Amino acid sequence: MLPQPSSPLHWLRPFSSPAIAADVTTPAGASAPDKAAEVKPEEGTHKKQIGDDKFAILKILGEENIGCGLKTRAEKALNDTPADMHGFLTTGQYAGRDEDNRFAILRMLGMDKNVGPGVREAAKTALKGTPEDVRRFLEVGQYEAHAKDEAAEKEAKDKEKTAPGPAVTRTASRPPAIGRSRRTAAAAMPSRRPTSP
Known part of the structure; x- marks a missing residue:
């Protein structure tokens, strides 16, 4: 028969304090924390980084106005x-975006015939x-340049x-006609004859 324990909490006695628990030796490879330490921390972070990179790329692919x-x-x-x-993610996406942006500018210049000289420059x-x-x-720049083109065009129309046009200039430079013929004067005046219905 086995000896009876003196206390119902006899199983706590060997580990009653942290100092006593630290004195207990266990064989190597027998405890669970030892087995968990065999997994390299770099592997977990590396797999997480791969997942994060894939997610970031998929997010870029899901953008509404993604270029070719x-x-x-x-x-x-x-x-x-x-x-x-x-x-x-570190460099390639920026090169791809720049390529698409440059293509958008070239398309704007080639396709739109209403592009003004300021926008072209x-x-x-x-x-x-x-x-x-x-x-x-x-x-921003295309809109600023377009506004300048419109202002220049409006100024040119106002000028x-x-x-004075060429006809106004020519008539203003002639001396007034003295002694016009009666036919010329009559042709310039409105007719007084009643018009027939």
Whole structure:
């Protein structure tokens, strides 16, 4: 027969304090925390990073106005290695967006026949510049240049209205006709004859 424990909480006695629990030795590889330590922390973070990168690429692919260049690069990165996906997110997406923005400017210049000289000049300057210059032109610059073109066009029309035309200038420079013939004077006057119904 086994000896009876003196207390109903006898099983707590060996671990009654943290100091006593630390003194207890366990064989290597027998405890659960030892087995969990075998998993490398880099593997968990690496898999999480791959999942985060895929999610970010899918989010880019879901954008409403995604351009062809960005879409092609995103799809290629999604089907490539994790390093390629990460490379796309750090640099490739910006190159794809710049490519699409430059294409949008070229399309605007080629397709729209109502593009004024100010917009054309601003677009050419943006295309020669950095990706930031291109983006700024599409967001703000084209509208500023268009407003300047409209103001210049309105000013030109106003000058045209106020400036004397060639016929006015020619008649104003002639001396007044003295002694017009009666026929010329009669032709200029309205007729007094009653018109028949």
